[in-house]
Amino acid sequence: xxxxxxxxxxxGVIAISVVAPWALPAYQTQLAFLWVMVLLALTWDLVGGQMxxxxxxxxxxxxxxxxxxxVVQRNMHFGIEEYVHVAGAVETLTPQEYITGLFVGxxxxxxxxxxxxxxxxxxxxxxxxxxxxxxxxTLGLGIxxxxxxxxxxxxxxxxxxxxxxxxxxxGQRGLFFYYIFFLLTLMLFLxxxxxxxxxxxLAINAIRDDEDKAEAMGIHxxxxxxxxxxxxxxxxxxxxxxxxxxxxxxxxxxxxxAGATFGVWMILMAILGGKGTLWGPVIGAVIFxxxxxxxxxxxxxxxRVVMGAFIVGIVVFFPRGIMGWAGDRWPExxxxxxxx
Amino acid sequence: xSDSLLEVDGVTKRFGGVVANDxxxxxxxxxxxxxxxxxxxxxxxxxxxxxxxxxxxxxxxIRFGGREITKLRVPQIARMGLLRTFQQTRIYREMTGVQNxxxxxxxxxxxxxxxxxxxxPDVIERADHLLSFVGLFSKRxxxxxxxxxxxxxxxxxxxxxxxxxxxxxxxxxxAGINPTLINGLIDRLLRSNAELGITxxxxxxxxxxxxxxxxxxxxxxxxxxxxxxxxxxxxNDPRVIDAYLGGS
Numbered sequence: 001x002x003x004x005x006x007x008x009x010x011x012g013v014i015a016i017s018v019v020a021p022w023a024l025p026a027y028q029t030q031l032a033f034l035w036v037m038v039l040l041a042l043t044w045d046l047v048g049g050q051m052x053x054x055x056x057x058x059x060x061x062x063x064x065x066x067x068x069x070x071v072v073q074r075n076m077h078f079g080i081e082e083y084v085h086v087a088g089a090v091e092t093l094t095p096q097e098y099i100t101g102l103f104v105g106x107x108x109x110x111x112x113x114x115x116x117x118x119x120x121x122x123x124x125x126x127x128x129x130x131x132x133x134x135x136x137x138t139l140g141l142g143i144x145x146x147x148x149x150x151x152x153x154x155x156x157x158x159x160x161x162x163x164x165x166x167x168x169x170x171g172q173r174g175l176f177f178y179y180i181f182f183l184l185t186l187m188l189f190l191x192x193x194x195x196x197x198x199x200x201x202l203a204i205n206a207i208r209d210d211e212d213k214a215e216a217m218g219i220h221x222x223x224x225x226x227x228x229x230x231x232x233x234x235x236x237x238x239x240x241x242x243x244x245x246x247x248x249x250x251x252x253x254x255x256x257x258a259g260a261t262f263g264v265w266m267i268l269m270a271i272l273g274g275k276g277t278l279w280g281p282v283i284g285a286v287i288f289x290x291x292x293x294x295x296x297x298x299x300x301x302x303x304r305v306v307m308g309a310f311i312v313g314i315v316v317f318f319p320r321g322i323m324g325w326a327g328d329r330w331p332e333x334x335x336x337x338x339x340x
Numbered sequence: 341x342s343d344s345l346l347e348v349d350g351v352t353k354r355f356g357g358v359v360a361n362d363x364x365x366x367x368x369x370x371x372x373x374x375x376x377x378x379x380x381x382x383x384x385x386x387x388x389x390x391x392x393x394x395x396x397x398x399x400x401x402i403r404f405g406g407r408e409i410t411k412l413r414v415p416q417i418a419r420m421g422l423l424r425t426f427q428q429t430r431i432y433r434e435m436t437g438v439q440n441x442x443x444x445x446x447x448x449x450x451x452x453x454x455x456x457x458x459x460x461p462d463v464i465e466r467a468d469h470l471l472s473f474v475g476l477f478s479k480r481x482x483x484x485x486x487x488x489x490x491x492x493x494x495x496x497x498x499x500x501x502x503x504x505x506x507x508x509x510x511x512x513x514x515a516g517i518n519p520t521l522i523n524g525l526i527d528r529l530l531r532s533n534a535e536l537g538i539t540x541x542x543x544x545x546x547x548x549x550x551x552x553x554x555x556x557x558x559x560x561x562x563x564x565x566x567x568x569x570x571x572x573x574x575x576n577d578p579r580v581i582d583a584y585l586g587g588s
Contacts, residue, residue, distance in 0.1 A: 198458045199450075202435070202443040209432035216392065216426075217503060218418030218447040276434070 014186075021178045028174030030293060032246060035181035037289045039239045040262060041269035041281030042188055043232040048267065049275030050196065051228050052208030053130075057138030059263035060145045061113045061233040062240035063256035067155050068112045069105030069241030070163050070250055076101045077164070095169035106241045113237025114230045121226035130211065139259075146257035161250040177246040181239065188235045189282070195231075196278055204228055208276070272314045274323025283322055345370040345507055345539050346391070346422075351400030353383075353390050360386040362563045363400070368507065373533055373540045375554030377547075377574070379584055382560040384543045385427060388509050392424045393417045405506065419448040421506035425513065427543075429492045433485030437476055437495060440484050441467035444499040467502060474498045474528060490517045494525070501532055507539045508532075514546045526552055551575065559583065 021028045040062075047053050077097055093101065124137060150158045166173040195201055203224045206214040214221050244250045257263075265288065273284025291310060295303040318325055346368035353361040360383045368374045376384050390397045393414045402410045404422050412420075432440050442459045454460075459467075471477045474494040479487060484495055493516065500508055513529065514522045526549055532538050544550040550557065551571040559566045559574060561583040567574065574580055 195456065198456055199443070199454060200456050202439055202459075203455075205435055205439070206432050206443045209434050210430050213426070213430040213432065214443075215414045216418055216424055216430075217444055217499070218415050218423075219443070220447060221415065 017182055021175050025172075028172060028178055029246065030289075032174055032178040032181050034286065034289050035178070035185045036239055036243055037265070037269060037285040038282050039181065039185045039188055039235060040266035041273065041285040041288075042185070042192060043236045043239075044266040045270040045275050045277075045281040046192060046204075046232045047228055049270055049277070049281070050201065050208065051204040051225065053125075053225070053229075054135045054267075055138040056135055056259075056263065056267070057140070057142035057145075058232065058236060058266060059142045059257055059259050060138075061117065061236040062243070062262060063145055063149065063252075063258075064116060065106075065109035065113055065237030065240030066244035066250050066256045067149065067161070068109035068237070069102070070161050070244050071155060072105035072108045073098075073101035073164055074161075076104065092165045093167055095167045098164060098167045098170065101164070102241075102245060106238050109237045109241040110234050113233040117230040117233035118226065121229045125225040125229060126222045142257060142259040142263055146253040146259065149252035149256060156250070156252075158252065160252060160255075163245045163248055163250065166245070166248075173246065177242055180242050184235065184238060184242070189278075191231070193278055200224065200227075205276075268311055268314060271321055272318060274321025274325075274327075277321070277323040280321050280323040287322075343370055344368060345372075345405060346541065347401075347403040348387070348391065349401045349403070351387070351390055351402065352398045353386055353395070354398050359563050361390065361397075364560070364565050365400075366558050366565070366568070368539060368541050369556075371533070371537060371539055372556065373529075373542065373554050375550040375557035375571075376541060376543045376560065377545070377550060377557060377580075378560035378566070382583075383563040384560055385511055387560070388424055388511055388543065391509065392422060415447075418503075419446070421446075421448075421504070422509070423500050423503055423505040423507070424509040425496050425500055425511055427511040427515070429489065429496050431484040431487075431492050431495050431499070433483065435484060437471060437480040437482060437484055437487070438464070438467055440495060440499055441471060441480075441502050444502040446503050470498045470501050471495075473501070475524070490521055493517060497525075497528070501536065501538070504536075505538060507541065510540060510542045510544075512543055512545060514544065514549050522546065522549060529553060547575075 021031055024031065040058075044055070044058055047058070048055055077093060120141070124134060129137060149155060155161055166176075170176055203214070203219055203221075206217075206219060207221055207224060211221060240256070244256070247255055250256050253259075269284040269288045270281045271284070272288055273282065274280030292307065295306050295310075299306050320328070344367040346366075348364060348366045351361055351364045352359065364383075364387060366374070366376075376387070378384050389395055391402055393409065393412050393416070397410060400410075401408055404417070404420060407420075409417050409420070409422070432443070435443070442463060445459075445463055468477060468480065471480050474497060476487075476491060476494055476498065479491065484492065487495060493513065497510075497513065510529070514525060517525060529540065529542075530553065533540055540553075542550065542553060544553070554571060556568070557571055557574045558568045559577075559580050561579075566579055566583055567577055569577070
């Protein structure tokens with residue numbers, strides 16, 4: 001694709017994205033979630049696709065961000081005791097208070113995500129855990145996090161945590177969060193695009209293809225692995241913080257550490273679109289989100305069965321994803337060249 | 341002794357009850373080409389792995405460029421300029437030839453900014469140059485995994501050169517390569533030694549190849565150092581012939 005067409009296409013996507021919530025006001029929340037899905041798929045693919053470390057526990061960072069943002073905002077404006085017991089309904093915040101609390105909370109959740117990823121990275125990645133062992137270990141982390149949150153009174157334990165009521169002066173909640181997620185995803189996409197085109201991208205691809213060889217060539221494998229993992233955790237935590245406020249209620253296992261839904265979906269979306277590519281997770285997330293909404297709307301009652309069949313179909317017919325399939329079919333345009 | 345780039349002194353490596361390397365000592369002079377031969381299972385690759393830090397040795401020391409590296413780990417040793425290639429060729433399969441080369445630049449002098457930016461033009465230029473050197477320039481945009489085995493071996497060799505090592509440990513560079521290509525490969529190995537100044541330590545089963553390459557040869561058998569000498573001495577040593585043909 002020539003660079004002119006590339007810019008036209010990019011501007012088109014951005015223009016549609018900016019206008020979409022105004023054109024479809026009834027679907028603002030769903031559209032906001034569309035960006036969340038894209039973000040989930042992209043953050044998963046950074047470590048799971050580009051670096052080849054299949055993680056089943058990225059949901060940990062999502063839930064962590066959700067709780068950190070909510071707790072920071074709560075502690076800034078309310079007494080903990082009164083808040084927990086009347087579940088947030090003490091008083092509504094002014095728009096100013098809400099915004100300050102939210103953004104301080106999102107910042108804190110980003111930092112918390114990076115710190116946790118650093119610690120986990122030092123325990124798992126720096127010690128050389130790989131392959132299935134890494135996958136199973138992260139799966140355990142996701143489940144453990146949900147259990148811990150369910151038993152901790154300070155964050156509402158099993159009965160969850162209600163986030164502050166969205167103040168009236170800020171317009172519609174869906175619209176507000178739509179733009180937050182849109183900007184966050186755009187930032188993530190540009191960051192990844194930049195990283196994948198340089199030495200960093202080659203290094204994590206090398207780790208994916210043959211980590212022993214990468215070590216034998218002197219590549220700082222541990223450094224790259226932890227940076228990738230922290231970067232993924234940062235965006236995931238901030239997104240989690242936003243989702244908690246958009247949903248309005250944080251349940252420890254159904255919303256925050258929702259391994260069976262968001263935790264699995266982020267992997268599926270990346271695989272559907274084509275893992276290890278920049279556009280694959282984006283395309284996968286869009287298709288998945290629309291399909292899922294359609295199933296829930298038109299096949300209600302059977303939606304989980306159909307979703308299961310859809311997932312099987314993805315894995316069987318598109319093992320390398322849409323981008324992988326397109327690359328095989330039109331190698332000149334989407335994939336590598338087959339002749340010199 | 342001070343002109344030795346690599347000094348292996350009394351290295352012993354056991355795997356459970358099996359002694360894979362028993363008190364092995366060898367010297368690789370700066371700028372030289374040294375051969376390492378021996379029948380299958382004689383401990384050549386184990387010695388390579390010990391030298392590059394892949395596993396800890398049970399006793400003995402390894403010095404590289406005057407500095408002890410016995411306890412260092414693989415990436416640290418690699419960044420000092422001591423590199424190995426693998427018997428089972430290892431390249432980055434899902435990346436193109438050029439990308440394989442780009443990521444193989446020496447990592448020791450890489451600044452934080454370079455870790456996150458695109459490869460500078462001189463890196464691409466050198467990658468193209470080395471790919472033509474091994475005859476893979478026309479295949480540089482193919483995925484490395486789609487290359488034939490022989491081509492992958494050449495790519496791995498080019499990747500090693502890209503790293504600009506001081507010492508290169510080659511594990512059977514001619515295995516699986518057709519006889520016509522072998523001559524070309526030996527020429528390139530000699531040229532990398534003469535023109536790029538890379539010291540070579542080569543494991544080889546192809547006797548004709550190693551006799552052409554090396555000026556000094558060590559022969560292992562059953563984990564022990566059997567003998568060492570010039571190619572002529574080795575060729576005429578009855579113990580070497582016995583070891584290979586199972587006489588003793």
